[in-house]
Amino acid sequence: MRPFSLLLATAAVLLAPAAQAASEPEQAPKKTKAPTAAHPWYRPRHLVLQTGGGLGMVAAGAGYAYANNKVETDILLGYVPKRFAGSTLTLASAKMLYSPFTVQLAEQWQLKPLTVGAYFSYTHGTLNDEERGQYTKGYYWFSTDTRYGPLAGGRLSYVRPGSTREEPRHVSFYYELGSNDLYLISYAQNRNGLKFGQVLTLALGLKADF
Numbered sequence: 001m002r003p004f005s006l007l008l009a010t011a012a013v014l015l016a017p018a019a020q021a022a023s024e025p026e027q028a029p030k031k032t033k034a035p036t037a038a039h040p041w042y043r044p045r046h047l048v049l050q051t052g053g054g055l056g057m058v059a060a061g062a063g064y065a066y067a068n069n070k071v072e073t074d075i076l077l078g079y080v081p082k083r084f085a086g087s088t089l090t091l092a093s094a095k096m097l098y099s100p101f102t103v104q105l106a107e108q109w110q111l112k113p114l115t116v117g118a119y120f121s122y123t124h125g126t127l128n129d130e131e132r133g134q135y136t137k138g139y140y141w142f143s144t145d146t147r148y149g150p151l152a153g154g155r156l157s158y159v160r161p162g163s164t165r166e167e168p169r170h171v172s173f174y175y176e177l178g179s180n181d182l183y184l185i186s187y188a189q190n191r192n193g194l195k196f197g198q199v200l201t202l203a204l205g206l207k208a209d210f
Helices: 003-023 183-187
Strands: 046-052 058-066 071-080 089-098 105-106 109-124 146-159 172-177 203-208
Touching: 058 089, 089 146, 109 172, 146 183
Parallel strands: none
Antiparallel strands: 046 058, 046 203, 058 071, 071 089, 089 109, 105 109, 109 146, 146 172, 172 203
16 A cells, blocks of 8 residues: 555544544533522421410411521410310410430431420410409409410421431421419419429420421
8 A cells, every 4th residue: 555545544544533523413511400499588497286385275386497406486376275264265475495416316316305495475365354454453463464484395306208418307296394484483482382393384296397
């Protein structure tokens, strides 16, 4: 083979892949999934269902979480039927809770052994507020419809399958022991007649992230 022909043949072999690549249509880059947007600040993080605790026979509401889920605010609306209170009661309440640490029990189970906080509640429909002048001025030195006090309890949580590490979603069972201003003052003034356990309330509830 002549040297010139050999050179042309070699060039054709070397340039063939490049020519083929140039003739193929350019592929669009693969689209990456956009990161999931965080909850807007105004959207509640979880739903709450509770019984007891001085906030109603049944109370339901929603709540917010902050500081890596260590701090929570819950807003609840409670209800007590007339046959249990003499009148139908509606209770609006707010709770502020702090859980300093979490114990990982298993891959999908967590325990918050200590939760502390405080609550405020307002009761509509109490008998003592129904009629003006029903009692002489000063007969009740305390508010008959507003209560506030401390809370302490714990929580067991199940991390739902499919939750991400950045935003895990829990279903939690919790209990809370609490009291209020009126109970604590009554206990302080009458320790001989009241035991400390008699001024405590117990609440049981469920929380579900969404």
